[in-house]
Amino acid sequence: MKYLDEYREAGGTHQLARELARITTRPWLLMEVCGGQTHAIVKFGLDELLPRQVTLLHGPGCPVCVTPLELIDSALELAARPDVIFCSFGDMLRVPGSTTDLLAVKAAGGDVRIVYSPLDAVKLAGQNPAREVVFFAVGFETTAPTTAMAVYQAARQGLRNFSLLVSHVLVPPAIEAILDAPDRRVQGFLAAGHVCAVMGWEEYLPLAAKYQVPIVVTGFEPLDILQGVLMCVRQLESGRAEVENQYRRAVRQAGNSPAQQLIREVFQVTPRKWRGIGEIPRSGLGLRDAYAAFDAERKFGLAGRGVAEPAECQSGLVLQGKIKPHECPAFGTRCTPEHPLGATMVSSEGACAAYYRYRREP
Amino acid sequence: MCLAIPGKITSISGEDPLLRTGKVDFGGILKEVNLAYVPEAVIGDYVIVHVGFALSRVDEAEAKQIFEYLREMQELGDLQEAGAGAAPAPAPGPSPP
Numbered sequence A: 001m002k003y004l005d006e007y008r009e010a011g012g013t014h015q016l017a018r019e020l021a022r023i024t025t026r027p028w029l030l031m032e033v034c035g036g037q038t039h040a041i042v043k044f045g046l047d048e049l050l051p052r053q054v055t056l057l058h059g060p061g062c063p064v065c066v067t068p069l070e071l072i073d074s075a076l077e078l079a080a081r082p083d084v085i086f087c088s089f090g091d092m093l094r095v096p097g098s099t100t101d102l103l104a105v106k107a108a109g110g111d112v113r114i115v116y117s118p119l120d121a122v123k124l125a126g127q128n129p130a131r132e133v134v135f136f137a138v139g140f141e142t143t144a145p146t147t148a149m150a151v152y153q154a155a156r157q158g159l160r161n162f163s164l165l166v167s168h169v170l171v172p173p174a175i176e177a178i179l180d181a182p183d184r185r186v187q188g189f190l191a192a193g194h195v196c197a198v199m200g201w202e203e204y205l206p207l208a209a210k211y212q213v214p215i216v217v218t219g220f221e222p223l224d225i226l227q228g229v230l231m232c233v234r235q236l237e238s239g240r241a242e243v244e245n246q247y248r249r250a251v252r253q254a255g256n257s258p259a260q261q262l263i264r265e266v267f268q269v270t271p272r273k274w275r276g277i278g279e280i281p282r283s284g285l286g287l288r289d290a291y292a293a294f295d296a297e298r299k300f301g302l303a304g305r306g307v308a309e310p311a312e313c314q315s316g317l318v319l320q321g322k323i324k325p326h327e328c329p330a331f332g333t334r335c336t337p338e339h340p341l342g343a344t345m346v347s348s349e350g351a352c353a354a355y356y357r358y359r360r361e362p
Numbered sequence B: 001m002c003l004a005i006p007g008k009i010t011s012i013s014g015e016d017p018l019l020r021t022g023k024v025d026f027g028g029i030l031k032e033v034n035l036a037y038v039p040e041a042v043i044g045d046y047v048i049v050h051v052g053f054a055l056s057r058v059d060e061a062e063a064k065q066i067f068e069y070l071r072e073m074q075e076l077g078d079l080q081e082a083g084a085g086a087a088p089a090p091a092p093g094p095s096p097p
Ligand code: SF4
Pocket: A312, A313, A314, A315, A316, A318, A325, A328, A329, A330, A331, A332, A335, A336, A340, A341, A342, A343, A344, A345, A352
């Protein structure tokens, strides 16, 4: 496919890897923020092409993985109600809650439907006026404009039986939390290209300046990722800490302004708990008061419960780049994609699942 | 989760800017896509699509940059291999806009 296949061509990736080896004089630790990039890196073995001195840590960029346990439990509770049609992207179905997962609720008779787009859920609400349609709104800034549009259209159509279980998270506060950690090791970031396609990259400027780290907006194909690493290492080697844009074919500095406008219309910035990490201030989106009628947590009285996470799972450390998946004692033994203990083993973009699938022998 | 792939717009319909939709071709598979967030996109453009929404128009000229960079790097490597005593400085990487 155009704009896809040519960016996977091996000759180019090797050429970039050679250039990287040529300019690297010291050890550097970089973090790719996005789970899609983690998946590509492990799948294509890109980390194995890098010079020994350059290490990639896998960041918290999988919204499926960081959705807090209590929200999964809320989803399970809603999905089990006979009056509810529960709609979700497919990757949420096997994420373990405290006791079970959505797939099991569906097997037990819950009306759980996988939708491709949030607008499919709005359509279902229109077609089923006697049922409550709840959409599990998970995702980063990439996905926020799509759920914002769903709510906006539902409001325009006067739908009263549509609501969102919102778990939207924002990337820059997570980067800042990682940078603020006293034992931080990360020296440079590959920022998530599709997040920036929506938000642009201006919000990264203060982060690069304050913490003196290079941040390179990077795409998802092998050539993109290696070029992103090369740009980041080139900055580190020359002592620069700037925001650069590798993914210029899709990302403009100011991002997508109609999408940002609709996000602002529907959502406001809120504190948000990240699974395995804990609460990060101003790191999520919640519905504005004007759209409170579409908030499933309010509508069904679910908000405000706390649930402890399985003690054995170290996904929090994995998500912050403190350990690699195979350093978790449960990895591949008590925790596998068939029987996951943590969300990073469920989602194909979770670092644990990517390692399990492509890199069984560390 | 943030998976988004490029496809080519083959038709556009809808008067209401918020409901603007189009058919987008992903290597032979046609899907209906909301185009509200790419008001500038026209038929024939490639757009990056995520969960049924086009989020960005692919810039053709920018898309070619990396291949030009690779070609220059290759030529430079060949030059250096040819043993031109004073090798030219390495090609600068793409700089930010
Ligand atoms: S291997 Fe399983 S238990 Fe260990 S950190 Fe990953 S998800 Fe958690």
